[in-house]
Amino acid sequence: MIVCIAEKPSVAKDIADILGAKTRHDGYLEGNGYQVTWTFGHLCSLKAPDEYTSDWKRWDLSTLPMIPPKFGIKLIDNDSYKKQFHTIERLMQAAEGIINCGDAGQEGELIQRWVMQKARATCPVKRLWISSLTEESIRDGFAHLQDQKAFQSLYEAGLSRSIGDWILGMNATRLYTLKYGQRGQVLSIGRVQTPTLALIVNRQHEIENFKPEAYWELKTIYREVTFNATKGKFSTKEEGQDFLEIVKLSPFQITNVQKKKGVEYAPRLFDLTSLQVECNKKFSYSADMTLQLIQSLYEKKVTTYPRVDTTFLTDDMYPKCTSILAGIRDYATLTAPLANKKLEKSKRVFDNSKVTDHHAIIPTGQQPYNLTDMERNVYDMVCRRFIGIFYPVCKVSTTTVLGEVDKIGFKATGKQILEPGWRDVFSKEQTKDEKENDEERTLPDFTVGESGPHKPDLLDKWTQPPKPYTEATLLRAMETAGRLVDNDELRDALKENGIGRPSTRAAIIETLFKRHYIRKERKNLMATPTGMELIDIINEDLLKSAELTGIWEKKLREIERKKYNASQFIEELKEMVCEIVKNVKSDH
Numbered sequence: 001m002i003v004c005i006a007e008k009p010s011v012a013k014d015i016a017d018i019l020g021a022k023t024r025h026d027g028y029l030e031g032n033g034y035q036v037t038w039t040f041g042h043l044c045s046l047k048a049p050d051e052y053t054s055d056w057k058r059w060d061l062s063t064l065p066m067i068p069p070k071f072g073i074k075l076i077d078n079d080s081y082k083k084q085f086h087t088i089e090r091l092m093q094a095a096e097g098i099i100n101c102g103d104a105g106q107e108g109e110l111i112q113r114w115v116m117q118k119a120r121a122t123c124p125v126k127r128l129w130i131s132s133l134t135e136e137s138i139r140d141g142f143a144h145l146q147d148q149k150a151f152q153s154l155y156e157a158g159l160s161r162s163i164g165d166w167i168l169g170m171n172a173t174r175l176y177t178l179k180y181g182q183r184g185q186v187l188s189i190g191r192v193q194t195p196t197l198a199l200i201v202n203r204q205h206e207i208e209n210f211k212p213e214a215y216w217e218l219k220t221i222y223r224e225v226t227f228n229a230t231k232g233k234f235s236t237k238e239e240g241q242d243f244l245e246i247v248k249l250s251p252f253q254i255t256n257v258q259k260k261k262g263v264e265y266a267p268r269l270f271d272l273t274s275l276q277v278e279c280n281k282k283f284s285y286s287a288d289m290t291l292q293l294i295q296s297l298y299e300k301k302v303t304t305y306p307r308v309d310t311t312f313l314t315d316d317m318y319p320k321c322t323s324i325l326a327g328i329r330d331y332a333t334l335t336a337p338l339a340n341k342k343l344e345k346s347k348r349v350f351d352n353s354k355v356t357d358h359h360a361i362i363p364t365g366q367q368p369y370n371l372t373d374m375e376r377n378v379y380d381m382v383c384r385r386f387i388g389i390f391y392p393v394c395k396v397s398t399t400t401v402l403g404e405v406d407k408i409g410f411k412a413t414g415k416q417i418l419e420p421g422w423r424d425v426f427s428k429e430q431t432k433d434e435k436e437n438d439e440e441r442t443l444p445d446f447t448v449g450e451s452g453p454h455k456p457d458l459l460d461k462w463t464q465p466p467k468p469y470t471e472a473t474l475l476r477a478m479e480t481a482g483r484l485v486d487n488d489e490l491r492d493a494l495k496e497n498g499i500g501r502p503s504t505r506a507a508i509i510e511t512l513f514k515r516h517y518i519r520k521e522r523k524n525l526m527a528t529p530t531g532m533e534l535i536d537i538i539n540e541d542l543l544k545s546a547e548l549t550g551i552w553e554k555k556l557r558e559i560e561r562k563k564y565n566a567s568q569f570i571e572e573l574k575e576m577v578c579e580i581v582k583n584v585k586s587d588h
Helices: 009-019 079-094 106-118 135-143 148-180 193-208 237-248 272-283 287-299 315-327 329-338 373-388 421-425 432-436 471-479 488-495 502-514 529-537 546-560 566-585
Strands: 002-006 023-025 028-031 034-038 044-046 073-075 097-101 125-127 214-222 225-234 252-264 394-405 408-419 455-462 518-521 524-527
Touching (some): 002 009, 009 028, 009 097, 125 148, 148 546, 148 566, 193 502, 193 524, 193 546, 214 237, 225 394, 237 408, 252 408, 272 471, 287 502, 315 373, 394 421, 471 502
Antiparallel strands (some): 023 028, 028 034, 044 073, 214 225, 225 408, 252 394, 394 408
16 A cells, blocks of 8 residues: 555545545545545654653753753644554555655655654655645646655755754753743743844834934925925924025926836735735734635645745746636636737746745636635735736836926926736725825926926924834844845845744744734734843843844755755754853853
């Protein structure tokens, strides 16, 4: 018998249907030479400290650092997990071959490998690697099974991440709790959790310590258009007033009109983070909620694998796009202009070098059934992004108008959409940001040399503090290790050093909520007094620096690509933890 092991019962059923394994048994399906079984996500975990030595059962500074000579795994203490594991163990030990059908990613690889190790499986293992759960994709995956050895570096990266989190989390949590915890309070510290909390706390400190400063801006209204003085801000009211008095005396004259035609490209396809960002902005869904919704859409076979960190498609997806567009029948009015035409193959969309395990999130082309309203919202965003990339570019005209009053310069800018192109795919409602953006307005026609009366004014303004993080802006900050970046290309470059993985960021934010380190005020994320206190207590930059954590993340990605050694990563973390323990113990 060939044993197939999936990560969830629902996925196992889809696979069993296609393989012809129709007979249901307790914990598996059988037929046609296959037994298809499943895990419930993680059935195993790394052992707890006291399972290595009884000395580590008691929380005591003298036992730190805790570094096991060899890490071991254990079954998670849950009756239904144990029952399912014993079924898997029995099947695997009698199997002539195993097919690992776990989620095609780092975490999925780790989950299944641990179960196989614990079950002491010795037969050959193949790997099913698919990006969607459609029948076509599963059949194609089984026709191209790969040897498990090809995914060894993926497993090593997942294992290194897990061991690294154990070494740092177990030691730092006990260390800080024993040294600084009060009234039995546990100070939980994690490799990604703590720098994420530090981002929120640091932002809060910036807001609290912000001292607003007054400044003045000179503007004038000519032909119902507001022009800003090119001199910029005035730091004293007197200086601004002097300029105001001058411009009151003379008419306004247009000195230059520049129209520049340009194009705007369609928004990129979604990776998990950008989907979570958009859903938070548009629907106020939490990162965790969006992950659950897109995971459900994947399991309902209507979107592709969600835990991805690329916005690109591979070249081999290009021939499939026509049938995907034809399959999303609810969007027939939007896909009609693309029918019977050769779709554009842009390097902004199709680029093999930008895809490692999986491509961007797109619809599969299967008709959706029984979607909840929230799932429908997410599905709609994914479909519109996919349709939009094949539409023409949006053609715009940017106008810059310069004027002057008595040699004092003024400027106004505006933008006119000449051909909407891909904008036709998206709903007409402008976002608040667009409405507030002066460049989105269309200017009337001005002629160089024209002049006339105007209404100048000096406006009192105050510098504004930085805004608190929302889940959308925090996800972006985690992706770029705390750097403020709007440019897509630059963000791609920084993703290598982002903190956490796209699939784990939502869980990290949820952990901070559960531990009462952060709370929500409307959409804003605020650190609680406990969260503020924890970050203020930690003197070790290594534990709370997003940048340093980003460097570790880069090393984990390099392990996956066979460019960095897993044992070296673990050794570096061990050394770092030993150093932290020494420093904190000697702190008075």
